[in-house]
Amino acid sequence: MAAPREAAARAEALRAEIGKHNYAYYVLDAPTVPDAEYDRLFRELQEIEAAYPALRTADSPTQRVGGRPLPEFAPVRHAVPMLSIRTETDSGPEGARAFDARARRALGLAEGAPSLEYAAELKFDGLAVSLRYEDGVLAQAATRGDGEIGEDVTQNVRTIHCIPLGLKGEPPALLEIRGEVFMRRPDFERYNARQRERGRPALVNPRNGAAGSIRQLDPKIAAERPLSFFAYGVGEARGWAMPASHSAILDALAAFGVPVCEHRAVAQGAEGLIAFHEKMLAQRDALPFDIDGVVYKVNALDLQERLGFATREPRWAVAHKYPAQEELTEVLGIEIQVGRTGKLTPVARLKPVFVGGVTVTNATLHNEDEVRRKDVRIGDTVIVRRAGDVIPEVFAVVKERRTENVENGRQWSLADAVGNECPVCHSAIERLEDEADWRCTAGLYCPAQRKQAILHFASRRALDIEGIGEKLVDQLVDQNLVETVADLYDPTRINAGKLAGLERMGGKSAQNIVDAIAESSKAAQLERLIYALGIRNVGEATAKELARHFGTMTALMAADAETLQLVPDIGPVVAASIIDFFNEKHNQQVVEKLLEHIRLEAVGKMAAGAVLRGLTFVLTGTLPTLAREAAAALIEAAGGKVSGSVSKKTDYVVAGTDAGSKLDKAQALGVRIIDEAGLRELLQAKETER
Numbered sequence: 001m002a003a004p005r006e007a008a009a010r011a012e013a014l015r016a017e018i019g020k021h022n023y024a025y026y027v028l029d030a031p032t033v034p035d036a037e038y039d040r041l042f043r044e045l046q047e048i049e050a051a052y053p054a055l056r057t058a059d060s061p062t063q064r065v066g067g068r069p070l071p072e073f074a075p076v077r078h079a080v081p082m083l084s085i086r087t088e089t090d091s092g093p094e095g096a097r098a099f100d101a102r103a104r105r106a107l108g109l110a111e112g113a114p115s116l117e118y119a120a121e122l123k124f125d126g127l128a129v130s131l132r133y134e135d136g137v138l139a140q141a142a143t144r145g146d147g148e149i150g151e152d153v154t155q156n157v158r159t160i161h162c163i164p165l166g167l168k169g170e171p172p173a174l175l176e177i178r179g180e181v182f183m184r185r186p187d188f189e190r191y192n193a194r195q196r197e198r199g200r201p202a203l204v205n206p207r208n209g210a211a212g213s214i215r216q217l218d219p220k221i222a223a224e225r226p227l228s229f230f231a232y233g234v235g236e237a238r239g240w241a242m243p244a245s246h247s248a249i250l251d252a253l254a255a256f257g258v259p260v261c262e263h264r265a266v267a268q269g270a271e272g273l274i275a276f277h278e279k280m281l282a283q284r285d286a287l288p289f290d291i292d293g294v295v296y297k298v299n300a301l302d303l304q305e306r307l308g309f310a311t312r313e314p315r316w317a318v319a320h321k322y323p324a325q326e327e328l329t330e331v332l333g334i335e336i337q338v339g340r341t342g343k344l345t346p347v348a349r350l351k352p353v354f355v356g357g358v359t360v361t362n363a364t365l366h367n368e369d370e371v372r373r374k375d376v377r378i379g380d381t382v383i384v385r386r387a388g389d390v391i392p393e394v395f396a397v398v399k400e401r402r403t404e405n406v407e408n409g410r411q412w413s414l415a416d417a418v419g420n421e422c423p424v425c426h427s428a429i430e431r432l433e434d435e436a437d438w439r440c441t442a443g444l445y446c447p448a449q450r451k452q453a454i455l456h457f458a459s460r461r462a463l464d465i466e467g468i469g470e471k472l473v474d475q476l477v478d479q480n481l482v483e484t485v486a487d488l489y490d491p492t493r494i495n496a497g498k499l500a501g502l503e504r505m506g507g508k509s510a511q512n513i514v515d516a517i518a519e520s521s522k523a524a525q526l527e528r529l530i531y532a533l534g535i536r537n538v539g540e541a542t543a544k545e546l547a548r549h550f551g552t553m554t555a556l557m558a559a560d561a562e563t564l565q566l567v568p569d570i571g572p573v574v575a576a577s578i579i580d581f582f583n584e585k586h587n588q589q590v591v592e593k594l595l596e597h598i599r600l601e602a603v604g605k606m607a608a609g610a611v612l613r614g615l616t617f618v619l620t621g622t623l624p625t626l627a628r629e630a631a632a633a634l635i636e637a638a639g640g641k642v643s644g645s646v647s648k649k650t651d652y653v654v655a656g657t658d659a660g661s662k663l664d665k666a667q668a669l670g671v672r673i674i675d676e677a678g679l680r681e682l683l684q685a686k687e688t689e690r
């Protein structure tokens with residue numbers, strides 16, 4: 001049946017609108033409508049297309065998913081071969097200089113001739129694909145294959161949301177867009193987390209994730225994988241006034257609505273390339289996707305033509321690498337480290353390997369479950385990954401390289417590895433239900449925990465005691481000079497004479513440390529002291545809220561779980577951590593001793609007056625002695641809020657004579673109603689509660 005004219009028009013309008021929202025969401029990363037509205041539009045289009053299948057166009061957004069699994073991929077011959085580019089392996093500035101020198105020489109440029117102009121862009125780490133648009137509609141997508149013949153992966157590529165099914169503006173009769181399909185790191189993490197939750201295999205890394213997804217015969221599987229795309233060039237084109245430079249081509253592609261990475265530049269000469277290389281290296285770890293280098297291309301197309309090709313590689317382009325973030329090495333052992341809160345962390349001791357710009361000898365294995373999941377064994381060859389400041393980690397085991405010598409046998413167990421005791425203090429260890437970590441139960445009696453606790457106490461955001469570093473703390477604890485953080489303030493234990501006797505410590509630095517400790521005891525902030533104690537789950541923000549709410553350490557120590565949960569953002573878990581900490585006799589003694597030595601900064605009004613914090617009041621009618629403003633000021637000074645209207649969120653209505661509709665509403669909603677005397681009592685009662 002032919003579709004009525006209105007249905008056809010509506011379908012077209014919907015396609016255009018959904019396409020626009022898709023572009024805003026997936027390409028510009030700036031959503032224009034709420035998800036629910038998008039879903040409504042999408043469903044409406046689906047319904048029209050179901051009623052009139054003739055209206056279902058190839059570029060309809062409903063056509064992204066849904067093909068059947070293929071028996072195999074059909075071969076696709078590339079009209080313009082998909083070549084690869086030469087790699088400059090020197091990851092320093094020489095790599096850029098060498099390329100610039102080669103290009104200049106090949107063009108016969110004299111030494112004094114002006115610098116060449118380049119397009120500089122990122123080298124994305126995924127899979128190359130070619131997208132063929134006929135009259136602006138995505139007609140075919142192919143992998144690179146051997147460069148001449150690739151595979152038809154149209155069904156899978158259609159599921160990539162940021163790839164437009166139709167080009168914007170006035171596209172040419174034929175345009176082949178080339179670029180990289182890849183997976184963003186946050187998408188990769190999220191996907192893997194979900195897979196693990198469901199007990200399904202995780203992806204090894206984002207690159208394998210991208211390549212593996214595109215080569216799935218079942219498009220439903222590909223559709224589940226969150227892929228992205230950036231264009232970096234064109235292949236065959238017909239009916240197009242091709243721009244004269246590579247950078248202008250990319251601008252044109254972006255104008256067609258195709259994703260083009262914003263991190264690109266037009267660079268002048270070798271120095272311009274070096275500047276780009278360095279700038280992007282500095283930003284590498286902050287990018288939401290992996291890159292393994294940058295790519296330079298001679299910008300002017302006529303020069304590219306003059307340069308031509310050397311065997312299979314263009315002379316006008318080069319990839320300039322960055323140091324790899326993943327390397328292979330061997331696991332020499334698995335050790336267990338004890339952290340500040342007693343957490344036992346398995347750490348792989350590795351054959352030294354240069355990765356991410358540094359030599360790595362240890363890499364975290366996170367926890368017991370991770371070791372089991374990755375099945376890491378001593379003697380294994382593993383992929384070590386170090387991306388930026390992130391702690392190096394054992395990413396995966398190369399199972400194919402596992403030899404017979406590798407320790408065989410049972411699932412790795414942390415408890416077995418440490419003989420069921422803390423490797424530092426030999427106390428019992430435990431792993432609570434619902435927790436991934438094993439812990440040493442000895443608390444601050446454990447020297448490892450004590451060392452970490454002291455370092456934390458002295459750290460910049462805690463009591464900020466300059467000069468207290470790892471080497472010093474090791475000695476202080478190992479020689480029993482300091483058993484608890486309170487001992488730092490005990491002059492019989494810590495004095496210039498004793499410190500000067502330690503390794504690497506002169507008289508002057510010893511005195512500096514004594515002075516720094518003394519300095520930290522004058523006018524310390526309560527919130528910093530609370531944070532410095534290193535209570536589990538109490539970070540800086542929580543410490544600040546606690547200080548504000550309770551005003552004194554004594555009040556905090558006396559608080560029960562219910563009272564603690566009156567503090568903003570404190571739930572049962574954090575409350576329990578605080579209670580557990582102060583229930584420990586030893587911790588109480590340490591805190592009491594600290595309070596003897598440390599003078600706290602006078603607590604401001606804010607904290608002292610915050611007894612009504614979190615409570616909302618509504619005033620109505622005439623109060624016997626307080627003017628309305630005065631009552632409001634009292635409430636606000638005590639941290640409460642005064643609102644003009646009664647709702648379910650109102651905690652108290654303070655009613656005087658001639659109270660009107662607000663009183664009725666309060667009664668109807670069951671809000672507590674008090675008078676002026678009641679308000680005063682509340683202020684008092686709350687005061688003594690502290």
Ligand code: IVH
Binds near residue numbers: 084122123
């Ligand atoms: S240009 C003729 N630009 O790296 C030049 N390639 O061997 C064709 N790649 O397989 C490639 N980012 O998949 C170019 N900005 C970029 C790139 C890039 C990643 C990949 C591409 C190709 C390999 C180069």
